[in-house]
Amino acid sequence: MQDLPEQLANGLVLGAMYGLIAIGYTMVYGIVQLINFAHGEIFMIGGFGALTAWLILPDGTALMVALPVMILMAVACSVLVGVGAERFAYRPLRGGPRLAPLITAIGLSIALQQAIWAFYPDAKKDLTFPQFAGGPVEIGSLLLQRGEIFLLIAAPLCMIALALFVSKTRTGRAMQATSQDPDTAKLMGINTDRIIVTAFAIGAAFAAIAAVAHGLKFGQIGFRMGFIAGLKAFTAAVLGGIGNIYGAMIGGLVLGFAEALATAYIEFVPGMSQFGGGAWKDVWAFALLILVLLFRPQGLLGERVSDRA
């Protein structure tokens, strides 16, 4: 167990990333009760946007200088695709049967993935992503990579900004109103269409930041990375209570810790040696999800799910 701090750090970094992506699922669900399965692909497109910015910038640009441009480009690409998806794929189906937008989301996810596969130069295999120069930062016995530090700074900043936005600004309060009761919100003069677009845009922007962090941490991106990341983030959103933005972050962290700890320690539990390690970590993560849903169907922090069902 002497490596517990390191494993917790691994879980924290992974969890923060899941949480950032999960915001997109949870905000959209909270307002239109749509599970946007194309969100993983919006995350992936953010990564490719950042890489494109890096490739366009002249060779030799320092990553620190390039990073703001890359983040802007990533956010721009993701938001464009997210808002476009809302406008052309989901809005025409609003008011239709629940299954229609769900199937559209799955279809859109495949289409976006294949579009990158087919049209982005060289994207048929994984591409390298720029890395910070220099070694890891040591904090006691802990080694933190520079790419991970970016994530550990970006994730709380994003969360604080989002919390302030939702609770303090007019648009944020309009968003809360819309999610509580869209019809009444409309009667109060809230432009719900605009609110929905805003929700998609914020979710996409968070996913884009997560994608930049993903690239910096792993040093590579690929057209398929949205699938697994999206699935995990969706799990995180459900775990924390879908519809609740704080729940998404908590759910992400719990999932990250669960994966790291399951990989490291399950095999030391007597009689469980063959169920530990990397091969079983997803099994444990999903077992945890099932357990939480059995005893607390609304998720860890969820409170408004029952009145919606």
Added chain:
Amino acid sequence: MRHRSLLILTTAVTAGALTLSACGSRDDGGNEGGGDGKKKTTVVIGLSAPLTGDLSSLGQGIKNSADLAVKTANKTNEVEGVEFKLQALDDAGQAGTGQQNATKLVGAKDVYGVLGPLNSHVGEAMLKTLGSANLAQLSPANTAPQLTQGPNWSKGDKKRPFDTYFRTSTTDAVQGPFAAQYVYNELKYKKAFILDDKKTYGAGLAKTFKEEFVNLGGKVVQSDSVNPEDRDFSSIATKIKNSGADFVYFGGEHPAGAPLTDQITKSGAKIPLVGGDALFSDDYIDLSNKNSEGDIATSVGAPLETLDTAKKFMKDYEAQNYDDPFGPFGGYSYDGTWAIIQAVKAVVEGNDGKVPGDLKDARKKITEALQNVKFDGITGEVGFDEFGDTTNKQLSVYQVKKGKHVPVETGTFEEK
């Protein structure tokens, strides 16, 4: 570089158009000129390999090398009265797609032999479909022993599942132990952390490595598995760092192997990753963010650069201006295609210079002929034993030095 996919697309379309128009004009020419007065029979060699996806650079190398062999045979008129053509199908490294490709090739009226695939699990999926149609299959890269020696090979009960399957690559029954001996005897590493990716190839390779390593007296401090789709190995890396192992053996492919070695290095563990031929790729080094220095990969055969016989192949390959390098399996792909061509030649020569009219009969005869094919290929002597395995059991060890795989040793492993 950045416009490569566009380039590939354009090349493919142009090549397709040219092939079509060339076929037309050649036939016309034959009829008008009267020449030899005989129309050439077209013999298609099917190919299944990952032409897209993570492993596409390896797959493209296989395809291009096969293409070169076909072109060479046509140019030198290797088989009188026969025009060879290559029909390349993409399996994306997926077993299901490989199986569909096999069905498609069996159904085609002019396919007489199949080259490929790259992945052992894809080969496994194609085996039965091709086998029941008596269509010869020759893989330049499959290394899982059970493809030729049956599921119980490790218990000494060797039984060839299908007479139609051959390969020019050596198997993991040889590759794993070869790596174990090198690591134990030459590098003096005694403590291993063994990982695999749960696939046919990876799990099999890790198992044969482990057995030999333990036999030699090495100690396995821990073994574990990862998901081949995963890119986050931070927890495993931390475990490896604290395990006190001298090295990590990874039975798996480079899309997972590259981030794995990257994250092991970043975790602070200064130990090399050792693996098989699926790590022997430039992509492995690129995607590991320069954290693969000192890593070791074994691969089938001797390095082509050191073989005199391969010089012409390398020159010809260069002259064709293919987009991707021939890679670790290019030489085997060329030799494999050539072996199929030789089998066709033997059958045609035994049949008054004609391809047998009955498709089923022709396929069966070519499969039988392939068993007895023997020639000096670019990778050395090409021939097959009673299981369809290559008789050439050479292997090499490569180490990453200054961002390049450098051959450090070549040898032959004697199977017990």
